[in-house]
Amino acid sequence: MRLHKTQIAAAVGAALLVGGTAVQAQNLTVQLYGQVNRAMMNVDDGTNNKWFFVDGQPSATRFGIMGSAQVMPGLRAGARFETELKSNASDVVTFATPSNTPAFAERWADISLEGSWGRVNLGQGSGAADDASTLDLSGTGIANGNCPSDWGGGIAWVTGAGVAIAGGGTVGNTFACNDFESRYDRVMYTTPTFGGFRAQAGIGQKSGGGQESTEGSLWYSGKLAGDFQAAIGYSNVNVSTSPITFDKETIGGSVSWLHTSGFNVTFSYTVVDSISATVSRESTFMWGKLGYKFGQHAIGVDYGIQEDNFLAGDEATSYGVGYVWNPIRWFELYAQYRIFQLDRGPVSGSAVSPEDVTVASIGTRIRF
Helix, strand or coil, rough: EEEEEEHHHHHHHHHHHHHEEEECCCCCCEEEEEEEEEEEEEEECCEEEEEEECCHHCCCCEEEEEEEEEECCEEEEEEEEEEEEEEECCCCCCCCEEEEECCEEEEEEEEEEEEEEEEEEEEEEEECCCCCCCCCCCCHHHHHHHHHHCCCCCEEEEEECCCCCCCCCCCCCHHHCCCCCCCEEEEEECCEEECEEEEEEEEEEEECCCCCEEEEEEEEEECCEEEEEEEEEEEECCCCCCCCCCCEEEEEEEEEEEEECCCEEEEEEEECCCCCCCCEEEEEEEEEEEEEEECCCEEEEEEEEEEEECCCCCCEEEEEEEEEEECCCCCEEEEEEEEEEEEEEEEEEEEECCCCEEEEEEEEECCC
């Protein structure tokens, strides 16, 4: 929903007219936006089977407001505030805790200045490499995007007897996807686009111990018998100044190609060094998808593997299929089915053999 300057002046003036002073907007464009994403999710861990009523983590329920205006010739200023409210997030619910009390969470509290020289962002928002590993032109990202554990990530691995496996762990922490540093308080510079390329660099501070993060990325978008996108990113998080800890470093990227026929292919790969702050261990994540878009419909099949994320020697794999019906821009109906598997070496002298976890979901996202 877009409100232009005359509407804003009237609305804000009526609401804030105090002592004969009214707030007015000049050449300011404001956009209110949001979405609601709800789904039914069935999970089977080999011994338990349950339906959950969830908020779809691939793109959760949220709302926000954006405003921008020309400050002077060649300089534009903007602001964005966004929060989310997830009721029973699909990557958090468990058999023991199938529901939660929703709480607001900060996503964006950001200002920007932009001109022909590029853009600077300051505040809470995406880091410079955020989403560099999640490019996806398949049209099925809401159903089976590049982080499979968005569906069922909170489910624990159990044996055929229904007990937690030696060493513990959940679908989500063995299959963490490694998408750089997400959103935090930072300053970031984005270059203008040259020949389809743009670059981003930034530095900031993540919550939890004042962790300092440095990120950079390079992006490309162009035409190749259809649409083609690619990105590569790097991030470094200084977890602590203690000599017994290691900086967490992530490098990787993604590429996605949508042919004019509707056939599409997507691939993502990331490596995290020092996935544990006290052990210099690498974790690798690799994921690919083949898809087809036809009219209002899109279908995709994907495969992913992550190694050494929760424990050294872990190999988590995922096979999935997703479908999305998108008859109009603001409405999507989707479904997905996924199988998670974990291969773990001996722990404390005992072999580990967890049951497969299967997750099926059907839901809808409505955007406004």
